[in-house]
Amino acid sequence: KQEVTQIPAALSVPEGENLVLNCSFTDSAIYNLQWFRQDPGKGLTSLLLIQSSQREQTSGRLNASLDKSSGRSTLYIAASQPGDSATYLCAVRNAGNMLTFGGGTRLMVKP
């Protein structure tokens, strides 16, 4: 059974810092890995999707990497802003269309 772990569970940084969120998974036979953002009282917004054959994806200040063999992914946020404050979730897709989610990292960027 796939298990997804995110470290740290919570993170507080001053504005402007570069930061890294970590995600690990136990079963490397994945189709893809997604990073989502969740704001309080809202649903999930897909940020980046990395296919199993890819090593990284970039969107603006966000960069996600994938090392399938070691079961790890990182989400790098450059020059963090208060508007980046949210919970970030990673999810992996194995066979059968199902996503398995990590517990999330709650990020606070202080002005």
Next chain:
Amino acid sequence: DAGVIQSPRHEVTEMGQEVTLRCKPISGHNSLFWYRQTMMRGLELLIYFNNNVPIDDSGMPEDRFSAKMPNASFSTLKIQPSEPRDSAVYFCASRPDGGSNQPQHFGDGTRLSIL
């Protein structure tokens, strides 16, 4: 693009009552997913449909839970009878076909409280 629409946004009811949650997926999306989110267990997939057919309902916790998708633009998740431990945020998501690498699009969820 209206996104995935869920109703109601909030529901408070007494235990034993029937609860019906509704979802309208994005037009043209062939797969629909129901999730439950709690502090203790995080996000869990309950059931997903492809082309209106239930494909995997192994995440449905008990027979009290049932889901239907009568057409491509509407799905319901029903709990009967409801219990306090069913209190959670329930999300619906949809995804287009076209390979295994399309992202899921989530609604804003229904916050359910069973008293």
